[in-house]
Structure formats: C-alpha cells, structure tokens
Amino acid sequence: MELPDSVKDVYDEIKDRLTSPFFGSFFIAWLIINWYIPISLIFYDQKELHNDNFRSFREVINSQLDLCRNVIWPLLCAFGYVLISPAIKAAINIYQTQVAVFSDNKITEILKKKSGIAAELKIKDELINLKSEQNSLAQSQIKELNSKLDSQDQEIPRLQSEVDRLQIDVNKLVDQNDINNKINELTTFVGVWIVNFSNSEGPIEETWDISLDGSVHVNNRRNYMIHRIIGHDNNVWLNLGAQGHFNTGYKSHFVFFLTRSNSNTVVWQGVDLLGETVMFQKNVYVLKPVGDNQ
Template sequence: MEKVLEVYNNIKDRLSNPFVFSFICSWLVYNWRIPVALIRYDKSQFSGCGCHTIFDFISFELAKTNSFLFPLFFAFVYSLGIPYVKNFFRIVSACAQKWGESEEIKALDGGKIGINKYLKLREEYKEAIKKLEDVDKEEKKYLTEKGKLLTDFNGVREELNQKIKENGDLRDSLARTFDSSILNGNWLYNSSGKLNQKIKINNSSYSVLDNNGFPTIVYEMKHFFIKSDYIFFVLFEEEPTFRDNPMSIIHNLRRNNDDSLVGMLNGEEISLRRVSEVNFK
C-alpha cells in the first residue's frame, strides 16, 4: 500500500509541474485525432486512412512530423510566458480601476454619491473621529500626569530649598556658638580685688594689660561656647613662667548687653565692660 501511495504521489508531483501539465495539454490539442479515435472507435474511418487497426492509426499519427516538437515548444512558451501575461493583465486591470475611480470622482464633482459609498465614507469618518478622540484622551492623560509630576517636583524643590536654608541657618548659628570674635575689643575688668583692670580680647587671645597698655599676661581662650545670653570659656596661659602646669581660668558669664558681662571666674563674681579706644587709654 505504501508503494502504491508513493507512486501516486510521484505521479501527482509530475503532473502538478506547470511544464509537464502544459506539455500534456498541448500534445492532446495538437494530436487531437488520437484521443478522439480512442474515445470513438470507428473501423471504417481507419480503413479510409489505410489503417487496419486503431494501433496502426496511432502509429500513423505519431509518425507525422512535429507531433512532439510543437507541443514541447508550446509548453515551453506557455510555462515561461504565462507569468508575464498574468502580470500584464493585472497591471491593465489596476490601471483601469484607477482610471475608473478617477473618472467617477470627476463625474460626481458637485453632484450626489451613491448610498453605499456614502455609508462607507461615513464609517471611515466615524473611525477617524474615534481615533482623534483616543489621541485627545491620551494627550489629556499625559498633560495631567505631566502637571502632577511638575507639582511634585516643585514641592520637592521647595522642600529642598527650605532644608538648605535651615541647614545654612543652623551652620551660621553653630558658627556663632563657637565664635569668640564676638568679644573682640577693649574691656575693663572688675572684681572684689581688682578695679578697672585693662583687658584686650582679639579672637582667641586674652591679654591682661598694664597701665601703659603692654600685655603682662597673655591667655589663650579655649572651649568657647555661647548660647543666648550665656557665655562660657576657659583661659590658659600661653607662656607660663613660674608654674610647671599652666593655670586655667574658667569664665561663666552672662550678657547684660553687647558691652556688659557679669558672672563668675573660678567662683568669684566679676564684671566686664567694653569701652572704646579713647576711654581705654
């Protein structure tokens, strides 16, 4: 059974070949007497041709010149030429259709159109309107999202600017907290044992002056801290002469104003008053 199917498939493949099929058709047309004789067998007609049997008649027809050559030539021309012929008619049909549509548009200029074409154009118009509405919705959605993102961005930027400002204020406040230059100037020191002792403060340098304005003792101001009206710092002798360990003097003061300080110095009540250069001499 498989052999029979294989033979059948081979025959089918051969016959489906355009050249083989066109050759068979050309041969049957060119040698039409043979298939007609096979279909309608008539011995009297064979005798008229000088043939005694149908086989003699077939041999007689096949012996004619070009019984195979012409069908072979026609099959070759048909196989090669039919694609060009098909494409030619397809091009002619397309040109005719295009020309017809163009002439129809010209003929309908200023006139009426058919109901079918009107319905088709209306559906196309509705589809175009729907697409336009969809595009408009997408654009509105995009603009809404863009506005929301812009609002969020502005909020974040304002928050960032506020944080930067707060950080700057905190940094400035922190710098002022440890900035001893706020006390720079000439001061008169008063305590229970000393009156109007001259003091000169320049950043971290704290100098005790004599009556001629020359420093007798110079201290280094350390651990300076100011908060609100309270001031704290510790003085260390820069060049101790009589002691192995430098003496430290703890100041715990309060500001009455920018030019007046009161408080404790190692447990003793003191006051400091800032004066101008003229009053200092």
C-alpha cells in the first residue's frame, strides 16, 4: 500500500529533521546531560523506584525537570557542535591530508631508495658478471698463449737443428768450393813441363810433372808440393800479361812468371829470387794440357 504524497512529504521532512546534524547533536547532548531519566526508564523497576522514594516513573521525570538541563544546555551543545564541527572536520581533513602527503612522501622516498638500491645491486651484479667474463677470457687467452709458447719451444730445437744442418751443408759447400777453386787454379799447371834455367853449373833442363793434388815430380826423383798459387789461369790463356808465382820449395821457394801463349804452346818465363832465368814450356791443344805426347 502506497502512502499519500502529503503523508510521504511529512515523513521525508521528519526523516530529514531527525538525520540533521543539529537534531542529532541536541538529542545526544540531552541524553548525556539528563542521563538519569533514560537510565531510570530503561533499567529501573517498581521496587527500585520505591527504594529511591519514587512512586512512579512520572515522579522520576518530574524530579529531573529543569529548563537549563532539559533545554538550554542541550541547545547550546547542539549549536556549538553545528558551528564547531565543520572546523573540526576541516582540521581533521587537513590533518589526514598532511598525514597522507607525509605517508606518500615517505613511501615515495622508500620506493626511490629501494629502486636505487635495486639499480645499484643490478649494476653490481652486471659488474661481477663482466669481471667474471673478463677473467674467463683472460684465462682462455693465457692458455692459448701458453700453448703457442709450448709449441714454439718445441719448434725452436727443430729449427736450431735445421740451422745446424744447413750450416754443415754450407760449410761443406764452402770446402768443396775451395777445393774446386784450388783445382781450377791447379788446372793451369797440371801436366808435364820442360823447365830450363841456369845456375853455377851451367844450363839445366828438368821435367816437372805437376799433378792435380799439387805434387810436383822433378825428373821422377825429386818431389815438391805447390803450397800457394797467385794469379789466375784465365790470365794465362787470354795473354793478359799477368804476373804470378807459386811456392814449390824450389831453391828460394818462389818462382815468378811473365806469361805469354800461342794456340799450341804455353811458355812461362821469369826470374827466381836468386836471379836465375827460368823458362817453363808445355804443349797444349786448344786450352787443355795434354802432357808430353800431345
């Protein structure tokens, strides 16, 4: 069943009045100031009323009737609450706002510190990982270098052995070259020579047979060795007029030759250190010595 609009309006008005801050504050102030009346009405019975010399609840109420307590003081409290409560609420709101701002600042500061600490810890972890990677790379490079050094240490003896072998081969080649040079120089002298010279006994003719090893057989009875040759056989064949000598152990051991040649005969003529004239002559075919019979 729906209430008429007029009754509903009255109900709403009463509801607004009862829920208004002024009425609520007046009611609460009245209950606090006149507390004896509601306590007696709620908790006292007839026996307790008689013990307090009251015959009924009306007498209790009448005994508490007072304009100041029943009206003035509750009204003043209601007005004071209505007037002061906004300021109190504003102060409470300001306090709550300040507390909230302070809390937010603290929380923000803590979060910043936490984020800073987290970032610092992250950087430290990255540095630790980087150092670990660098150490691993350094260890790997050290191992690689040690391996190369070991292989080089093993290679050095082999290379030294190879160098020694090559040096031996070079020495052999040098020795062989010296031998070849000596043989080439002796080639000019190898063969049978007719040697004519004079001494205190008069003219003398000897046959000198010079071998490739440098030995000289004189008349098949005396032996000498050619120790040194100065001059080149090319000068002899090309008739450049070079002067040379060789040491045969003959007399003063030195014989000097002024050379001349034709197509078939080589003639060396010179003077020894004793002043004797010496003539060497050998038949040749082209440029090769062929002995006495050629």
